[in-house]
Amino acid sequence: MDEYMSGYDTDLKEDDPEFAPDLCWKLKKDGNKGYNIVIYSLDVHRKYTAYTVDAPYEIDGIEYPAGPVKKTNRHTIEGFDESFNKYFKEFERRDEAGNLFAYVKSCDAAEVNDNIVRHSICVTYHNNYLLPFPIPQQCLSLLETALYDSIEELTLQINRLKTREKRLRRQITETKETAAVNASRAQEKIRELYPQTDKKEECPVCYEDIAHDKLVVPACCHYICADCSAQWENGCPVCRGTQ
Numbered sequence: 001m002d003e004y005m006s007g008y009d010t011d012l013k014e015d016d017p018e019f020a021p022d023l024c025w026k027l028k029k030d031g032n033k034g035y036n037i038v039i040y041s042l043d044v045h046r047k048y049t050a051y052t053v054d055a056p057y058e059i060d061g062i063e064y065p066a067g068p069v070k071k072t073n074r075h076t077i078e079g080f081d082e083s084f085n086k087y088f089k090e091f092e093r094r095d096e097a098g099n100l101f102a103y104v105k106s107c108d109a110a111e112v113n114d115n116i117v118r119h120s121i122c123v124t125y126h127n128n129y130l131l132p133f134p135i136p137q138q139c140l141s142l143l144e145t146a147l148y149d150s151i152e153e154l155t156l157q158i159n160r161l162k163t164r165e166k167r168l169r170r171q172i173t174e175t176k177e178t179a180a181v182n183a184s185r186a187q188e189k190i191r192e193l194y195p196q197t198d199k200k201e202e203c204p205v206c207y208e209d210i211a212h213d214k215l216v217v218p219a220c221c222h223y224i225c226a227d228c229s230a231q232w233e234n235g236c237p238v239c240r241g242t243q
Contacts, residue, residue, distance in 0.1 A: 001027055001042075004087050008080075027121070040121040043112065044080065077109040077117060084119075180219075187217040203228055204238050 005025055024045040033039050055066050084106040093102035101124065108120040194201075195212035203210050205228035216229040218236040228237070 004084065007087075008083060030120075033122075036125045038123045038125070040123065042106075042119040042121050044117050044119065045115055046117055077119075080117075080119065081106045081109065183219045183221070186221055187219070190217045190221060190223075191215060205232070 026043045028041050030039045030041050053066055057064050057066075088104040091102075091104065092100060094100050103122075103124055105122050106119050107122040110118055112118050194215050200209040200211070201215075201223035202208070203225040204222065206225065208225065210223055210225045214226045216224045216226050218224065218229075220236050220239050222236050222238045224232070224236065224238075
């Protein structure tokens with residue numbers, strides 16, 4: 001809007017050599033109309049100070065006091081709408097059927113008072129085209145910088161997660177190795193002490209007492225006889241653990 005209005009001011013200055021200051025205008029959001037339509041109010045002042053006089057003056061027989069001389073500029077509703085809609089027309093977007101789904105238009109106007117004209121600016125947004133208007137190069141540069149910053153931060157996060165993953169994998173491997181060593185020691189200790197006990201354990205498969213020379217102890221430390229263990233290919237028949 002800044003870019004367009006500055007160009008619109010320039011047109012006024014070219015049309016009227018006495019035009020001194022920039023055209024005074026104010027844009028504010030009025031609200032949403034539907035889920036993807038936003039309505040803005042654009043107030044444009046129709047008078048401006050052309051020059052200031054230090055003494056009373058007379059024009060066409062009418063006397064005026066000293067002070068600023070205001071002159072009506074050439075801002076008209078019809079002229080503005082034509083210029084505004086022409087400027088934003090190239091940014092319209094249509095679907096394959098030719099239906100308009102993204103645009104910026106001056107859709108209505110009214111005189112607030114002798115000095116101000118209020119235009120209604122209608123902006124539609126679409127999921128696949130979120131900005132139906134030109135983006136100044138400065139904004140593009142800021143957006144590009146923000147994107148690069150986001151990419152850099154995401155890259156750092158990815159690297160931190162990769163480092164954490166490597167550390168966790170190493171800890172898992174070390175834990176498994178430690179568990180395997182402890183299980184092996186427990187198996188050896190059980191086989192060492194089993195012959196010294198008077199009571200023999202019953203095999204959970206054949207329900208026969210296990211002789212000390214027939215004892216098999218899987219990693220889960222259950223007691224199985226050698227014959228049944230040889231027939232059980234998937235590990236311990238009690239807990240399905242791996243031998």
